[in-house]
Amino acid sequence: MTPVQLDLKKLLGFKIIANEANPKPQQATLGAKLGSKEGIKNNVSLQTRISAKIGDKIGRKLIWV
Amino acid sequence: MRLSLADSLEYIAKQAAGKLIFEFSALEPLISGIRSGERYPCTTFAIYAEIVLSICNGNQDLAVPLLQEMVQEQPLEQPWRVLSIDHPVHEKNMARYLRFMNNESDTKFYMGPPSADLVARFGQRVMAGYRLLASAAPELAAEFDELVSDVIMVVGDDKAKYQFDGGSSYLLWGGLFLNATSYDTEVAMAEVMAHESAHILLYACAADEALVENPDEELFASPLRRDLRPMDGIYHATFVSARMHWAMAQLIRSGLLDDAALAAAEVAQLEDVKNFWAGHEVVNRQGQLTRTGSQVMQAALSYMESVR
Numbered sequence: 001m002t003p004v005q006l007d008l009k010k011l012l013g014f015k016i017i018a019n020e021a022n023p024k025p026q027q028a029t030l031g032a033k034l035g036s037k038e039g040i041k042n043n044v045s046l047q048t049r050i051s052a053k054i055g056d057k058i059g060r061k062l063i064w065v
Numbered sequence: 066m067r068l069s070l071a072d073s074l075e076y077i078a079k080q081a082a083g084k085l086i087f088e089f090s091a092l093e094p095l096i097s098g099i100r101s102g103e104r105y106p107c108t109t110f111a112i113y114a115e116i117v118l119s120i121c122n123g124n125q126d127l128a129v130p131l132l133q134e135m136v137q138e139q140p141l142e143q144p145w146r147v148l149s150i151d152h153p154v155h156e157k158n159m160a161r162y163l164r165f166m167n168n169e170s171d172t173k174f175y176m177g178p179p180s181a182d183l184v185a186r187f188g189q190r191v192m193a194g195y196r197l198l199a200s201a202a203p204e205l206a207a208e209f210d211e212l213v214s215d216v217i218m219v220v221g222d223d224k225a226k227y228q229f230d231g232g233s234s235y236l237l238w239g240g241l242f243l244n245a246t247s248y249d250t251e252v253a254m255a256e257v258m259a260h261e262s263a264h265i266l267l268y269a270c271a272a273d274e275a276l277v278e279n280p281d282e283e284l285f286a287s288p289l290r291r292d293l294r295p296m297d298g299i300y301h302a303t304f305v306s307a308r309m310h311w312a313m314a315q316l317i318r319s320g321l322l323d324d325a326a327l328a329a330a331e332v333a334q335l336e337d338v339k340n341f342w343a344g345h346e347v348v349n350r351q352g353q354l355t356r357t358g359s360q361v362m363q364a365a366l367s368y369m370e371s372v373r
Contacts, residue, residue, distance in 0.1 A: 001084065001085075001125065001126065002083075002084040003084070003125070004077075004080055004081045004084045004085065004120050004125050004128075005080060006076075006077065006080055006117065006120055006121060007076075008121075010072075010073065010076045011073045011076065011077075011117055012066065012069040012070050012072070012073040012113070012272060013073075013110075013113075013114060013117075013235060013236065013272070014117060015272070015273060
């Protein structure tokens with residue numbers, strides 16, 4: 001199968017990885033980053049925001065994971 | 066975001082034509098549909114991300130079934146919909162949702178289906194909260210319409226230390242997961258709609274440039290958490306607090322709230338003030354904001370200063 005070449009700068013959600021002036025160590029190469037055993041890693045472009053309560057005693061206080 | 070998705074899909078089709086065993090012309094109706102204003106669900110963004118990741122991971126054979134799945138995506142009939150995670154349109158995506166929603170933290174959240182009774186009651190409450198928002202804060206409700214495609218009802222593990230309340234993921238753009246056992250008033254519902262849609266707005270703001278340049282490994286004391294957090298999380302929380310305040314202020318001014326609801330909105334607003342300024346102090350002192358990050362935070366700061 002012929003490899004498909006993708007320029008990340010042209011791809012929604014991935015261009016900021018490519019645009020980083022100083023890639024973080026784990027982003028130094030996309031292959032290293034995306035090929036990690038953990039799969040999709042935490043990244044400013046690959047992020048999740050969770051609101052949760054810690055137990056029941058803290059009441060309304062929200063956290064952002 | 067939606068137009069960028071169409072452009073990205075078109076680019077993938079161009080690059081992969083003749084290299085993957087797939088008839089890329091099958092994507093054209095979806096691409097032209099997005100460009101003409103059709104709204105696709107959050108799964109369309111997720112499948113797209115999985116296609117890119119499979120190709121970039123050197124597993125491009127996995128991209129073909131994903132492309133076939135993408136072709137099956139259907140536009141929404143309304144701007145957004147409220148459905149349980151075990152509804153047929155979501156059930157087949159449950160593993161995908163859990164994968165994306167649990168991608169960031171060491172803390173893993175269970176998201177399961179609510180009971181039918183809970184789905185009925187919570188669905189009604191979502192619509193009541195939205196109607197309140199639309200009456201009291203029409204601009205915010207209109208933004209919610211633009212940003213959100215799916216409100217997905219879930220329940221968490223009630224024995225877990227961390228109780229999932231709600232969340233969103235960049236790669237499920239437009240998807241908003243809410244715990245159907247939470248938000249038992251219209252004010253709370255309106256507030257969470259403002260809150261979660263603000264995260265989705267920030268994801269869109271960060272499509273071309275990150276909001277902060279601080280490394281993810283660099284952790285700071287968060288006014289909103291017991292543990293240390295990356296600057297990006299503190300930035301999000303700070304901005305979101307301003308947006309929640311904005312929502313509460315409009316509800317309070319609307320004259321639509323009864324005494325109990327008014328009191329709840331005022332309590333929430335006070336907490337939003339405290340959270341914003343505590344978060345802003347950390348961002349202002351230690352945040353390495355990009356140009357985009359500075360512009361977005363300046364808008365929130367200007368608002369909060371205007372109501373100080």
